[in-house]
Amino acid sequence: MMTSSSADLLSTEPAVGAIQRHLDGVIDDLLSSLPAPERLSAEQRRAVIARYTAVLEGNFIYWMTGAWLAVKSDAARAKIMENLHEEVRDAHPLMMRRFATAARAVPTEIDVLAVQKNLTAVRLFIGRLSAVRIIVTMAFFEGLIQRFMPYLAELARLQGSEEMEYTDVHGVCDITHTEELYRALQAEMTLATDPAAAAENLFEGVELLHALIVDIVAGSSAPRRSIRRLQLEGV
Ligand SMILES: [Fe+2]
Numbered sequence: 001m002m003t004s005s006s007a008d009l010l011s012t013e014p015a016v017g018a019i020q021r022h023l024d025g026v027i028d029d030l031l032s033s034l035p036a037p038e039r040l041s042a043e044q045r046r047a048v049i050a051r052y053t054a055v056l057e058g059n060f061i062y063w064m065t066g067a068w069l070a071v072k073s074d075a076a077r078a079k080i081m082e083n084l085h086e087e088v089r090d091a092h093p094l095m096m097r098r099f100a101t102a103a104r105a106v107p108t109e110i111d112v113l114a115v116q117k118n119l120t121a122v123r124l125f126i127g128r129l130s131a132v133r134i135i136v137t138m139a140f141f142e143g144l145i146q147r148f149m150p151y152l153a154e155l156a157r158l159q160g161s162e163e164m165e166y167t168d169v170h171g172v173c174d175i176t177h178t179e180e181l182y183r184a185l186q187a188e189m190t191l192a193t194d195p196a197a198a199a200e201n202l203f204e205g206v207e208l209l210h211a212l213i214v215d216i217v218a219g220s221s222a223p224r225r226s227i228r229r230l231q232l233e234g235v
Helices: 006-032 042-070 074-089 092-102 109-114 116-127 131-158 165-170 175-191 195-199 204-218 224-233
Strands: none
Touching: 006 131, 006 175, 006 204, 042 074, 042 092, 042 109, 042 116, 042 131, 042 204, 074 092, 074 131, 074 175, 092 165, 109 116, 116 131, 116 204, 131 165, 131 175, 131 204
């Protein structure tokens, strides 16, 4: 189905390399800013796991489905389908729930509301189905999650949990997987024909997701008053 010329592919290669370097830098910065698990209180550790669960358990497959609806290239479709297949076949949301339950960190209303604002922003971004930007966002997320797993596992261990299937499965550093993901990005960039989309911020989804991860780690940036208002409005 995809019939890009090799000249077209070559012209996107430097751009893809630059995107990957940028995302790796954002991930490095984010990981180096994490507070040491042993310096957090038990409640702070519980809350990080709970907020992470509130975001990932019910949204990852939804985001991936949005990516599937948005992309046009065979390479991107194959990559996303492989991911969705694994998520559903191996019941990753159940794995996530087991991890949170064993660490006594099932999300409370406060945990859910703490990530609500930025989670909504990511949902609306995905809903715009902007193919290249969604793949860039996915590449950021996958790279980050993989490297975040030892931290999440350590939080759970300090909470007395031994249930590590979720972090073991998602912490595998798969070079081939990453290469395929960037090949998919290259294929989507080659197919991108919408000049308006090209002019928009390529890293919009990355920025929104970054804000959401900061909320997961540090608690909501929204003042308590705003959280109370969200509760009252039932948002
Ligand atoms: Fe997963």
